[in-house]
Amino acid sequence: MCFKNLPIEFDAQGNATLKRNVADPYHYVETPAPTPIEDDPERMRQLVERNGGVRRVDFDPVTRVAGALAFHTVVDLDQREVLETASMATLFRGYEVILKGRDPRDAIFISSRACGVCGGVHATCSALAVEMAFDISPPPMGVVARNLLLSVEYLYDNPIHLGLLAGPDFSEPAVRETNPEIWERAERTRAPGRALHGYEFMSQLMTDLTPLTGKIYLECLHMTRVAREAYVLIGGKYPHPQTVVPGGVSTTIDTSDLNEIMMRVVRFFDYGRKVMAIWNDLIDFFYEVNPKYRDVGTRPANMIEPGQWDDPFAYDARFKSADDWGRQRWAPPGVIVDGELVTTSLHMLNAGVEEFVEHSFYEEWTGNGHGNDYYKFPTDPAGNPLSPYHPWNKETIPKPQGTSWKEKYSWSTAPRWDRLAMETGAYSRIWALAQSGDKDWRGSNYIHPTGHSLQIHLPKAELPNDLIEWHIPETWGAFERNRARAHCILYNAAIAYDNLLLAYDLLRKGGPDAKMSTPYKVPKDFRMGVGLWGAGRGYLTHHLEMDKGVIENYQILTPSTWMASPRDPFGNPGPYEEAVAATPLLENYEKPEDFKGIDILRAIRSFDPCMPCTTHIHTDDRTISREIITCACGSEGPHEH
Amino acid sequence: MRTWGGIPAAAGNITGSMSLTDFLGKDYRSALGVPVVNVPGCSPLGDNFTETVAAVLLFLQNLAPLPKFDELGRPAWLFEETVHRHCPKAGYYEEGVFAEEPGDNQCLVEIGCWGPVVQCNIVERGAINHVGGCMVAGGACIGCTMPGFPDKYSPFYKSPPGSAISGGLSKVYGGGIRRLRRMSMKTGNREPLWDKTDEVPSGWEGAKDKRAPVDKVNAYFYKKLQYRGSVNHAERNKKQPLPSSRDILRQKGVHAQRSTNVRGERV
Ligand code: SF4
Ligand code: SF4
Numbered sequence: 001m002c003f004k005n006l007p008i009e010f011d012a013q014g015n016a017t018l019k020r021n022v023a024d025p026y027h028y029v030e031t032p033a034p035t036p037i038e039d040d041p042e043r044m045r046q047l048v049e050r051n052g053g054v055r056r057v058d059f060d061p062v063t064r065v066a067g068a069l070a071f072h073t074v075v076d077l078d079q080r081e082v083l084e085t086a087s088m089a090t091l092f093r094g095y096e097v098i099l100k101g102r103d104p105r106d107a108i109f110i111s112s113r114a115c116g117v118c119g120g121v122h123a124t125c126s127a128l129a130v131e132m133a134f135d136i137s138p139p140p141m142g143v144v145a146r147n148l149l150l151s152v153e154y155l156y157d158n159p160i161h162l163g164l165l166a167g168p169d170f171s172e173p174a175v176r177e178t179n180p181e182i183w184e185r186a187e188r189t190r191a192p193g194r195a196l197h198g199y200e201f202m203s204q205l206m207t208d209l210t211p212l213t214g215k216i217y218l219e220c221l222h223m224t225r226v227a228r229e230a231y232v233l234i235g236g237k238y239p240h241p242q243t244v245v246p247g248g249v250s251t252t253i254d255t256s257d258l259n260e261i262m263m264r265v266v267r268f269f270d271y272g273r274k275v276m277a278i279w280n281d282l283i284d285f286f287y288e289v290n291p292k293y294r295d296v297g298t299r300p301a302n303m304i305e306p307g308q309w310d311d312p313f314a315y316d317a318r319f320k321s322a323d324d325w326g327r328q329r330w331a332p333p334g335v336i337v338d339g340e341l342v343t344t345s346l347h348m349l350n351a352g353v354e355e356f357v358e359h360s361f362y363e364e365w366t367g368n369g370h371g372n373d374y375y376k377f378p379t380d381p382a383g384n385p386l387s388p389y390h391p392w393n394k395e396t397i398p399k400p401q402g403t404s405w406k407e408k409y410s411w412s413t414a415p416r417w418d419r420l421a422m423e424t425g426a427y428s429r430i431w432a433l434a435q436s437g438d439k440d441w442r443g444s445n446y447i448h449p450t451g452h453s454l455q456i457h458l459p460k461a462e463l464p465n466d467l468i469e470w471h472i473p474e475t476w477g478a479f480e481r482n483r484a485r486a487h488c489i490l491y492n493a494a495i496a497y498d499n500l501l502l503a504y505d506l507l508r509k510g511g512p513d514a515k516m517s518t519p520y521k522v523p524k525d526f527r528m529g530v531g532l533w534g535a536g537r538g539y540l541t542h543h544l545e546m547d548k549g550v551i552e553n554y555q556i557l558t559p560s561t562w563m564a565s566p567r568d569p570f571g572n573p574g575p576y577e578e579a580v581a582a583t584p585l586l587e588n589y590e591k592p593e594d595f596k597g598i599d600i601l602r603a604i605r606s607f608d609p610c611m612p613c614t615t616h617i618h619t620d621d622r623t624i625s626r627e628i629i630t631c632a633c634g635s636e637g638p639h640e641h
Numbered sequence: 642m643r644t645w646g647g648i649p650a651a652a653g654n655i656t657g658s659m660s661l662t663d664f665l666g667k668d669y670r671s672a673l674g675v676p677v678v679n680v681p682g683c684s685p686l687g688d689n690f691t692e693t694v695a696a697v698l699l700f701l702q703n704l705a706p707l708p709k710f711d712e713l714g715r716p717a718w719l720f721e722e723t724v725h726r727h728c729p730k731a732g733y734y735e736e737g738v739f740a741e742e743p744g745d746n747q748c749l750v751e752i753g754c755w756g757p758v759v760q761c762n763i764v765e766r767g768a769i770n771h772v773g774g775c776m777v778a779g780g781a782c783i784g785c786t787m788p789g790f791p792d793k794y795s796p797f798y799k800s801p802p803g804s805a806i807s808g809g810l811s812k813v814y815g816g817g818i819r820r821l822r823r824m825s826m827k828t829g830n831r832e833p834l835w836d837k838t839d840e841v842p843s844g845w846e847g848a849k850d851k852r853a854p855v856d857k858v859n860a861y862f863y864k865k866l867q868y869r870g871s872v873n874h875a876e877r878n879k880k881q882p883l884p885s886s887r888d889i890l891r892q893k894g895v896h897a898q899r900s901t902n903v904r905g906e907r908v
């Protein structure tokens with residue numbers, strides 16, 4: 001019984017049905033959001049009277065994932081706590097509206113453009129949705145080629161987050177500026193992972209994390225280029241691959257392509273170990289200095305993982321068999337509630353998803369869950385109940401208006417699973433896999449789930465072969481997100497390696513399995529499909545409905561929509577909001593003017609919100625702007641705007 | 642940087658998105674006095690962008706010539722050629738051989754490539770570090786550098802109507818040319834020594850010792866034309882004595898059934 005809040009029950013055979021005798025099963029009564037502090041002069045006065053440290057601090061970064069992201073907080077600098085948070089997606093681009101009324105064949109290349117960082121995943125996710133609607137599936141080699149594209153995309157994506165986006169928050173300039181006492185201690189502390197990363201003292205490691213000049217930073221830039229080279233060998237270009245087609249890929253793969261990719265992938269077995277050692281040392285060092293760092297960005301381990309990397313011999317693009325091919329994925333699907341895996345069924349994962357717009361700049365399309373008799377799809381194609389708030393039932397009706405913390409403040413909807421806020425990312429992949437420990441999982445030659453950890457057997461590269469292990473942490477927070485992501489470089493490399501060997505084998509055997517694509521005709525009757533796949537930052541689905549050869553409805557649900565989501569109608573904040581609200585302010589500041597917000601930034605950035613442009617921090621009296629790519633937090637000091 | 646408005650400005654656009662050129666209009670001049678510069682692509686190649694900036698900076702420092710921009714503000718030296726002209730599959734097009742389905746190695750025009758009419762340099766420059774590029778990896782061009790993208794190039798994966806004419810002609814003409822070339826290759830794929838001895842000493846299957854009479858006649862006339870007015874190497878080769886160490890293992894009585902080293906010793 002995986003649902004606690006949705007009106008779904010299971011019969012003796014385990015089939016999901018709507019609860020009987022409930023009049024309006026999906027109807028809910030909205031819990032009003034708390035009144036924002038600034039709209040409540042009395043509370044504001046009390047707070048300020050009690051201490052002078054209450055400040056409104058707004059972070060206005062620009063992301064490339066789900067449009068621009070801004071973050072509003074009210075902090076109490078005396079009590080060192082965060083009082084109020086609001087996460088805002090500040091941009092609407094309307095891919096769903098643009099895709100409506102188009103030829104379904106356009107969906108792949110057009111939806112790819114939804115993201116300039118990880119467009120490749122949208123192309124594939126869209127291809128999966130289109131294939132389900134067309135009822136075609138790629139030959140095994142086509143699936144393997146897509147798996148390779150995904151794994152080398154992550155070989156670029158995870159390092160770039162760790163080295164370029166998260167790393168600077170732990171670099172010498174940032175640490176010296178925000179916690180000089182930690183820097184002093186780092187100068188005296190030996191780094192346990194020296195054999196892998198080469199640094200004797202923690203301080204030396206932090207120096208090399210420094211943006212633009214640090215060796216770790218520069219090596220990361222270099223390695224991301226290596227991964228991109230591997231990608232464009234079969235994808236043509238990046239971020240928008242030119243070779244993903246309905247029914248497979250249009251790449252011609254020969255032995256030299258595979259050799260060229262292999263040559264690049266094996267380098268990540270050594271590099272991944274180095275990155276893992278760097279982050280293990282950094283994280284353990286901070287915990288040792290102050291155990292409260294475990295609470296930075298903490299929230300319940302509620303995660304959603306749609307699964308990715310299909311088994312080329314199991315995947316048939318059919319919704320009805322999704323539970324079977326889903327479980328055979330290199331990253332099997334899973335929903336984790338409070339740290340426990342509650343389902344590995346793609347059907348249940350899909351049926352549990354709803355999107356709410358109470359605090360988003362959209363119009364409600366259902367009449368608040370009433371009238372379950374008339375909404376489009378009361379069940380999915382396999383007969384499982386669907387909510388009127390499910391993406392297949394959703395309509396995108398934008399309604400721009402002014403920002404109000406109590407009412408509407410974001411272009412992100414509030415996706416929920418079983419009405420719970422979920423996070424997703426590199427870590428949800430390995431968490432779900434570690435716990436599923438599925439005995440029938442044909443998975444990988446190198447990856448072994450134990451139930452509480454994930455073991456990766458690394459083949460010999462320049463370093464000797466080795467066994468590394470990632471353990472499910474006890475407290476879930478910002479530091480553990482980064483640790484998991486660092487382990488994922490090796491996990492991705494192992495999957496790339498598995499798929500390379502499969503590709504060689506398919507080439508060797510030849511025949512229909514080695515073909516790249518399956519022919520198709522655009523069907524003219526009504527069809528629906530869904531792509532369940534992963535993006536760098538986690539969960540990705542494309543839901544599609546088409547009729548007469550034209551798209552009727554197209555819904556893209558991205559990881560950042562889950563995580564940057566505003567409050568839901570049940571009174572729960574989104575994951576960023578929740579994580580920042582729980583963050584203790586451990587930064588060393590004497591006057592409020594010195595406050596840099598490093599702990600809040602570490603908390604938000606641990607989700608990999610993908611904001612490679614600019615971050616503006618703005619407090620009541622001034623705005624601090626900082627370029628997060630080119631300089632460490634505060635190292636250039638605040639600029640007055 | 643969807644230079645021309647791209648997908649946000651495509652049919653169905655409700656956000657009012659448009660290109661910078663549309664937004665700022667004809668009269669815009671930057672601090673340096675130039676109208677909008679467009680480095681097109683969805684997304685543009687990083688190297689194209691950096692090179693354009695570098696070209697302008699080098700010029701301003703009096704170190705390089707004035708960079709040329711075309712009538713739409715594109716760096717002309719990067720975007721004046723069609724991508725088809727430099728495509729690694731252009732030879733297939735010329736010989737009239739086309740991919741029938743995605744994954745085939747030949748020219749992609751029949752599975753939706755617009756390269757012949759698209760100004761882009763990705764196949765010469767590569768996508769990154771000179772690696773990749775759409776058609777290099779088997780991806781058909783959808784015109785993402787062009788102002789008409791995407792609506793004037795969709796539905797994707799459908800062959801452009803114009804290709805029926807040019808592709809059809811190239812099938813006829815290219816088919817003939819291709820056959821002639823295969824003939825020349827039959828000659829060019831043999832050492833003169835093999836012609837003389839009528840034997841190809843290759844241990845691999847499929848090598849033909851003797852040439853068909855018609856190939857011999859073809860080769861004879863072809864070489865006549867080729868060497869006319871210069872030195873006739875065909876004649877010179879005929880006079881060349883056979884090298885004495887030719888086929889050394891057989892001379893020593895060693896055959897493929899026995900594994901030997903080059904001195905004929907058993908190993
Ligand atoms: S693949 Fe496209 S660009 Fe290349 S030769 Fe064929 S038509 Fe021209
Ligand atoms: S799709 Fe066409 S225009 Fe776009 S990068 Fe590829 S070859 Fe160039």
